[in-house]
Amino acid sequence: MVTRARRVVVVGGGIAGLAVAYRLTRPEGNGLPLEVTLVEASERLGGKLSSSRVGGFDLEAGADSFVVRKPEAVDLCRELGLEEDLVVPASSTAFVRIGDRLVPFPRRSSFGVPAGPSELLRWPGLSLRGRLRAFGDLLRPRSQKHGDEPLAALLERRLGKEAAHVLVGPLLAGIHAGDAARLSVQATFPELSAWEREHGSLVRGAGAARRKADAERAAPLFASVWGGLGRLVDELTGAIGPPRIRAGERVSRIGREALGFTLDVGTGSVGADAVVLATPAFEASRLLREVNSEASRELGTIRYTSTAVVLLVYPEGTGERLPAATGYVVPASSSVTTACTWVSRKWPREEFGDRAVVRCYVGRSGSEESLALPDNEIVARVRAELDRVLSLGPPEDSAVVRWERSMPQYDVGHLDRVRRMDEALESTPGLFVAGSAYRGVGIADCVRDGSSAAGRVRRYLLDARPAGAVVPGAGASSEERERTR
Ligand SMILES: Cc1cc2nc3c(=O)[nH]c(=O)nc-3n(C[C@H](O)[C@H](O)[C@H](O)COP(=O)(O)OP(=O)(O)OC[C@H]3O[C@@H](n4cnc5c(N)ncnc54)[C@H](O)[C@@H]3O)c2cc1C
Known part of the structure; x- marks a missing residue:
């Protein structure tokens, strides 16, 4: 008897969901045939890995790099053939803005x-x-x-x-x-x-x-990909295979079936033997309401903060006004800006010429009021704050990219909450969650969490195989199974 392909639906095409789908579509050797579908609500994949065109340049509007100390993102880039294109910041110096002073x-x-x-x-x-x-x-x-x-x-x-x-x-x-x-x-x-x-x-x-x-002559702390993190998203998309990806379609409901799950996607429905929710926790909480109310409740208690990124491109002749450093952070205060990256210093590109290119962060937990302001007002305030420390003058172009409910807050007791959620999920075998809300917010954490979820999906599907089913090529199954753990 030959086992039918097991259907896995991954919900959410941010870096975590992409990592899950990528791992599940690699040939693993245990021969368990998988039919993988990645469903992403937006037309664009990548979630918080996203760029915006400002002043004629494609600038990172979400994450701009990943930590090297946690190897998962670097290893993934290598696996995808991006090793030669890994770049590190041109400086490792950073400042703290204290009043109108920049102190390294x-x-x-x-x-x-x-x-x-x-x-x-x-x-x-x-x-x-x-x-x-x-x-x-x-x-x-x-x-x-x-x-x-x-x-x-x-x-x-x-x-x-x-x-x-x-x-x-x-x-x-x-x-x-x-x-x-x-x-x-x-x-x-x-x-x-x-x-x-x-x-x-x-x-x-x-x-x-x-x-x-x-x-250990430790490597630089951060790295990115030449041309932007969008290239990582593109490589993952290509490796997963576009026919497996349904972008621009939102999962609106998940129901339990005798042998798995049904997901309402757009105007139709999709069946699945296993589901991985790689959406923000509040959305996973909503989708779980019908199938696991306890896990849904735990997920619903993870707080999120909204933020925005302000991208500013200054005229030629301004580049030298930025110190040779990556930027600065701002202690919690009445300032609108919470941190500032000197993009043209941190990630220099020939095309910038002698322009200062800057990105400022706005909004943090406990001070999100500034996000209620219209875009032009946010830009005006950020500019005024920048001018007090750098005298850059008016920018040639600017943009505000808003990230609503984007940053999960790991409040005191977070690890216990995640443990309770994991325990609650055990009562719904075949259902998994992954992403920035649980075991680390960084890209490397999300890649690790996604890969780990993919391993658990394989293990579950192997264990849930109907008795008597013979999986072609599954001779060394216990060894193979160990490898997916
Ligand atoms: C401004 C900003 C800067 C950052 N900078 C860095 C940085 O420099 N380095 C770093 O390591 N990290 C950084 N981070 C954090 C990091 O980018 C994120 O934590 C990470 O990208 C989140 O990935 P994710 O896949 O868990 O979630 P997301 O990227 O949020 O992806 C979730 C996806 O699920 C989709 N979705 C939601 N609901 C549904 C549904 N019902 N059906 C289908 N799809 C759905 C969404 O459209 C989204 O695409 C930054 C974050 C922000 C906001």
Whole structure:
């Protein structure tokens, strides 16, 4: 008896859903025939990997790079033949904007934490009192408490309020467009609590992390693809195979059938033996309502923050006004801008000529009011803030790209929430979730989560194979099965 192909539907064509579909369409050797369909609501694949044309240039409007420390995105690029096209930022220096001053991050630091007492005491961004309080990190006993806590609580306990607010918080919370008072240490930067536990101090922990990176001659922190991350999306799309992709069609409902699931897609319906939801958590929550109310409830409690990216292209002759660095972050304040990337410095291109090309981020958890403003008002405010530190004058062209409910917030207790969700999903075999809402917001995290979901789908379908079915080429099945774990 030959097994019929198992139908897998992946819902959502962001980087996580693309990674799931890509892995499922690779020949795995266990011979289980799969019929994979990727359904994406938008006409465009890639989700938050997206570009906009501004001033005649295609500029990243969502993510602009991925971390190298987590190898999954780099490895995927290599696998897709993009290795030669990997590029790294032209600079690794970054600033903190304190009032109208740009202060470079300490020369040696890790996650923004100065990597030694002299780095800390010399850092001019803190008042003398702030520096002395932060120095107390080297003397204070480690916390005896275990378990999760807000990022701000850990940083303030170790380094004091000023350093937490001005130096470390903006960088770490900024990655999540988050509020350090609510973000979970364990779900975002568990390294920090490990530093406290193992070294009794964040400054000593940062020093050890830097020494380790130096000894390993660590690669640059970030990388991207020459020509933009859209090329990664294109390569994935090509490898999955366009006939398997239904773009511009939204899944509106998922129902349970005796032997699987039915999905309402556009005006029709599609049957599936397994479904992977790679949508934002609030959409996964909605789709799960009928089939697993408990998982739906857990997913529905993951908060999202809206953000916007403002892209600005300045006239020829402005490029030199940007310092040779990647940009700056802004401590939580009344400022509209939360961070700024100097695109023409970080990712220089010949076509920019001598133009300054800048992208600013607007909106973070706890301060999303500025997003209610019309585009022209957002641009005017961002420009005014930029001019106070850089005097760039009026841009030639600009655009506001809004990302509504785009950044999942890993609030304290997030890991427990994800565990409860996983447990709840066990009662609906064949249903899986993947994406930025669960085990990391970065591209590399999403690729890892997508690949892991694909492994679980294969395992499930192999285990759920009808008794007596013979899968061609499945001779070494236990070994093969191990490989998909
Ligand atoms: C402005 C910005 C800058 C960022 N910068 C970086 C960076 O530099 N580096 C980095 O590593 N990360 C960055 N991130 C984070 C990272 O880009 C995202 O976390 C990641 O791309 C999310 O991928 P995803 O596949 O989980 O979700 P998404 O990209 O949100 O994809 C989900 C997809 O599901 C689709 N969908 C939703 N509902 C349905 C439905 N019912 N039916 C069918 N399809 C549906 C959506 O249309 C969407 O395409 C940034 C994020 C933002 C917003």
